[in-house]
Amino acid sequence: MSELFPFTLALGDDALIAAQRLAEWSTRAPEMEEDIALSNIALDQLGAARLLLSYAGELEGAGRDEDALAYLRDDREFRNCLLVELPNGDFAVTMAKLLVLSAYQVPLYTALAGCPDERLAAIGGKARKESAYHLDHAALWVRRLGDGTEESHRRMQAGIDQVWAYADELFAARPDAPVDPATLRSEFDDTVTAVLAEATLTLPEVGWTPAGGRDGVHTEHLSYLLAEMQVVHRAHPGARW
Amino acid sequence: MAAVVDPEIRVVTIDDLGILRSVQEDPATGRVVVTITPTYTGCPAMDVIRADIRRALVAAGHPDAEVRTVHSPAWSTDWISDAGRAKLAAAGIAPPAPVRRDGVVPLTLAVRCPRCGSPETEQLSRFGSTACKALWRCRSCAEPFDHVKAL
Numbered sequence: 001m002s003e004l005f006p007f008t009l010a011l012g013d014d015a016l017i018a019a020q021r022l023a024e025w026s027t028r029a030p031e032m033e034e035d036i037a038l039s040n041i042a043l044d045q046l047g048a049a050r051l052l053l054s055y056a057g058e059l060e061g062a063g064r065d066e067d068a069l070a071y072l073r074d075d076r077e078f079r080n081c082l083l084v085e086l087p088n089g090d091f092a093v094t095m096a097k098l099l100v101l102s103a104y105q106v107p108l109y110t111a112l113a114g115c116p117d118e119r120l121a122a123i124g125g126k127a128r129k130e131s132a133y134h135l136d137h138a139a140l141w142v143r144r145l146g147d148g149t150e151e152s153h154r155r156m157q158a159g160i161d162q163v164w165a166y167a168d169e170l171f172a173a174r175p176d177a178p179v180d181p182a183t184l185r186s187e188f189d190d191t192v193t194a195v196l197a198e199a200t201l202t203l204p205e206v207g208w209t210p211a212g213g214r215d216g217v218h219t220e221h222l223s224y225l226l227a228e229m230q231v232v233h234r235a236h237p238g239a240r241w
Numbered sequence: 242m243a244a245v246v247d248p249e250i251r252v253v254t255i256d257d258l259g260i261l262r263s264v265q266e267d268p269a270t271g272r273v274v275v276t277i278t279p280t281y282t283g284c285p286a287m288d289v290i291r292a293d294i295r296r297a298l299v300a301a302g303h304p305d306a307e308v309r310t311v312h313s314p315a316w317s318t319d320w321i322s323d324a325g326r327a328k329l330a331a332a333g334i335a336p337p338a339p340v341r342r343d344g345v346v347p348l349t350l351a352v353r354c355p356r357c358g359s360p361e362t363e364q365l366s367r368f369g370s371t372a373c374k375a376l377w378r379c380r381s382c383a384e385p386f387d388h389v390k391a392l
Contacts, residue, residue, distance in 0.1 A: 033366035033376075040368040047283025051312065122313030126282055129315060129392050137367060 003176040004117065005059040006079065009069070010214055011108075012052030013080035015127075016070055017222070018101060019045035020229050021088060030091050037137060041098070044130040051123045071233035075223045076216040083166040085213070085222040089159065092152075095141040096159035102135035103191040104170045107184040115178040139195045146199025153200065160196065161204045167192075168209035242275065242297040248289040249371045252332040255290060259320025262311065273298060273306040278316050280392075281372040318373075318392050329389060330355045335362075335377065337391040352388050354379035364388075 022042035029035035053066040064072075083101060088094045109131055112124025145156040173182040196203060212218065233239075242264070243256035255261045255277065262276040275294055279287050291308050298306040318337035321329075326336035335355045351360040359381035366376040374387045 033368070036366060036370075037368040040372055043283035043285070043372055044281060045283070047279075047281060051282060118313075122311070122315075123282075126279075126312045126315040130281060133367075133390075133392075140367075 002059075003174065004120075004178065005056060007174060007177040008052055008056040008059055008120065010079040010081075012049050012056050012069070013078050014084055014101075014105075015045045015049035015052060017078070017080045017225065018084040019043070019049055020225055021084060021086075022094075022098075024088055025094065034091070038094070041134050041137070044127075044134065048123065048127040048130070051126075055119050055123070067233070071230045075218050075226055078213075078216060078218065078222060078226070080213055080218075080222075081166070081169050082210055082213045082219055083163060083170065085219060085225060086163065086166065087221055089162065090155060091141075092145055092155040092159035093162055094159075095138050095145065096156070096163045098134060098138040099142050099192065099195065100163055100167050100170075102131050102138055103188050103195075104167075104181075104184065105131040106135050106191075107187045108179060108181065111179040111184065117178050120178055135191070142195055142201070143199045146196070146201040156199065157201050160201055164204050165206050165209045168206070169211040169213060172211065172214065242294060242301060245290065245293045245297055248286045248293070250329070250332075250334065252328045252334075253321075253325050255294075257322050257325030257328060259316060259322070259325075260290065273303045274309055275306060276309045276311055278311050280316050282312075284372055286371075316392070318389060321389070333384075333386055334374070335386055335388040337389045340391045352377055354382060354384065355386055356384050357382040 019042045022038050022045065025038040026035060026042075029038055049070075050066050053069045057064045057066060057069055083097060086097065088097075106128065109124040109128035112120050113128055115121050115124070142156060142160075145152040147153070148156075167188075171181045171185040171188070174180050175182075193203070243254060243261060245255050245261075247253050247255060247258060247260070258280065260277050260280065262278055264276075265274050266272070267274070275298070277290065277294070287310070291310075294308050295306070298304070298308075317340055319340050321336065329336045333355050335352050338352070352362050352364075353360050354362050357379060359379055361380040362377050363380060364375060365378050365385065369376045369387055373389055373392070375390050376385060377388045378385045
């Protein structure tokens with residue numbers, strides 16, 4: 001089996017877990033507009049996840065479809081980055097996570113759109129446009145909160161401090177993948193640095209950085225997330241409308 | 242079949258929106274293949290659209306027709322026809338501006354109020370009632386309205 005399957009699976013898992021986390025904001029966001037925004041972004045992530053996981057299932061060739069991959073794997077079989085499984089925290093933490101995720105997904109999907117694999121190129125070309133809007137949204141909030149009141153600045157900086165160490169894992173080299181994430185790092189850094197500068201925020205010093213998601217070694221948060229996401233499917237196997 | 246309407250914006254058809262990409266008939270077998278593309282990857286209306294197309298095809302005498310979904314080239318609001326734009330505007334939904342070629346979403350362009358035509362409008366919410374729309378308000382006539390985001 002080529003690198004194509006694990007790579008596609010990892011991207012699909014990123015989108016799926018991000019969607020599930022963001023959907024937790026439904027009915028709980030600080031204002032109605034944000035409730036709609038976060039639900040819509042979750043829906044876009046879910047759309048990308050369905051395309052990626054369906055394709056991953058075909059690449060694997062073991063008869064698993066998108067549902068089998070989403071609902072019938074245990075935590076150690078998921079290949080998402082740790083960033084997306086982290087709890088939402090307050091709104092600033094969620095925006096810090098979304099900034100990092102979308103500043104990574106935009107160049108990733110853009111590069112994917114030009115890769116030799118036709119299916120991945122089509123998915124990249126489609127998802128790129130949606131991710132650009134997510135990035136715009138996250139950047140807008142990070143600037144507004146960072147360059148806002150003393151309290152909003154403090155909390156936005158705390159949000160960035162909390163998630164920044166998890167960015168490294170996204171760019172771990174995969175030289176045999178259709179797109180090597182390591183090649184996206186400089187564009188990501190440029191994007192984030194520019195947003196933080198405008199937001200009067202600073203990049204925290206990073207020493208050791210957590211990783212392991214791509215090998216199935218996750219935080220405990222993923223297990224709880226999966227328990228909630230999978231419970232109905234597993235309780236009623238094969239149920240149909 | 243091109244008369245199948247969007248289940249969430251019922252004034253426009255899938256042809257108006259550019260969701261319907263092609264209809265081809267195999268000359269040998271007479272089997273029809275309909276190709277469609279989603280507006281947004283997660284658009285929940287796609288299943289209903291597929292079902293509506295199948296129903297229309299069966300009614301037209303093509304029970305064995307195939308509905309194929311493609312994602313490339315990615316859908317753009319530039320594919321909404323002039324007739325589609327006129328229908329959107331008539332229904333109080335501001336149609337999208339042309340997409341900038343560098344791929345950046347043109348958020349700062351003025352959106353005209355579909356009711357009174359005033360360019361004095363403001364965005365209330367970057368996301369709206371469906372994945373493809375944002376919520377705006379007219380400062381001249383005070384009416385809120387939906388705007389199809391340029392994509």
